[in-house]
Amino acid sequence: MRPVVVLDKIMDTADRLFYGQGFNLTGINQIIEEAGISKPSLYNHFKSKNDLLLAYMDQLYAKWFADLDTYSANFESPLEKVIALFDYRINRQITSGYKGCAWNKIVNEVATSELGVFERASKFKNDLRIRIVNLVGQLNRPIDKLLNDEELVEVIFSELESGVLMSHITKSNDSLENAKNIVRKLV
Missing domain, CATH: 1.10.10.60 (Homeodomain-like)
Incomplete structure (x- = not known):
């Protein structure tokens, strides 16, 4: 050690x-x-507290996605991996005491001139969306589906984000559980 x-x-x-x-x-x-x-x-x-913040965000990004990969490694189907995104966020909320999304918290605290902060937060959100895009593209969905793939990606991403926000506000995972059930029905 x-x-x-x-x-x-x-x-x-x-x-x-x-x-x-x-x-x-x-x-x-x-x-x-x-x-x-x-x-x-x-x-x-x-050199500064802001430099420390940027390093923290880089570390947070790497750890967040590594932990997600570990969490979802045993799930095989694309649908299971989509649902695992919700379960991962639920587990994060429980273990953090419902403190919400670190990325949203950070961007709400810094000046809009802190471009490095916003670039990192945007990269995180975009990379999460890309994961969802890739998973949705692998789903074996019926031809007469209600939503096209792009719309389904938007719903999944929005449900994840709003579920975490409501989890933070209500100190409950009800919104994330409901969102997970909605996504199951839409797929």
């Missing part, structure tokens, strides 16, 4: 604090204190 290094301490602390209490409410001094590091150690890795 490798020893915990300063960068790991910083990133673990930033992950916990940025997601748990928000970017704007998290100060550099709090990160330094809770990570148990010195100020020069933090600034050896990051």
